[in-house]
Amino acid sequence: SHAIIILPNTDGIELLVCYEDEGVYVNTYGRITKDVVLQWGEMPTFRGLKFLCERNDKVFFASVRSGGASQVYFMTLGRTSLMSW
Numbered sequence: 001s002h003a004i005i006i007l008p009n010t011d012g013i014e015l016l017v018c019y020e021d022e023g024v025y026v027n028t029y030g031r032i033t034k035d036v037v038l039q040w041g042e043m044p045t046f047r048g049l050k051f052l053c054e055r056n057d058k059v060f061f062a063s064v065r066s067g068g069a070s071q072v073y074f075m076t077l078g079r080t081s082l083m084s085w
Helices: none
Strands: 002-006 014-019 022-027 038-040 049-055 058-064 070-077
Touching: 002 049, 014 038
Parallel strands: none
Antiparallel strands: 002 014, 014 022, 022 038, 038 070, 049 058, 058 070
């Protein structure tokens, strides 16, 4: 599973691209904007994540299911990125 999350307060230019068990920050030009790789604390079982906030070494998301139920997921700062796109 993968998702593209538009980060707030970036005018739609900065994104968090999540794939399998990792995520990276990129801009709309495809360049990495933060030299980190994030890893899921618990893999989401479906798409439709909403960015909540960044705190210390974690990034938090909420998923909203039909009927109003929601669940919070987080990604933890992993190794620094060695990718150079």
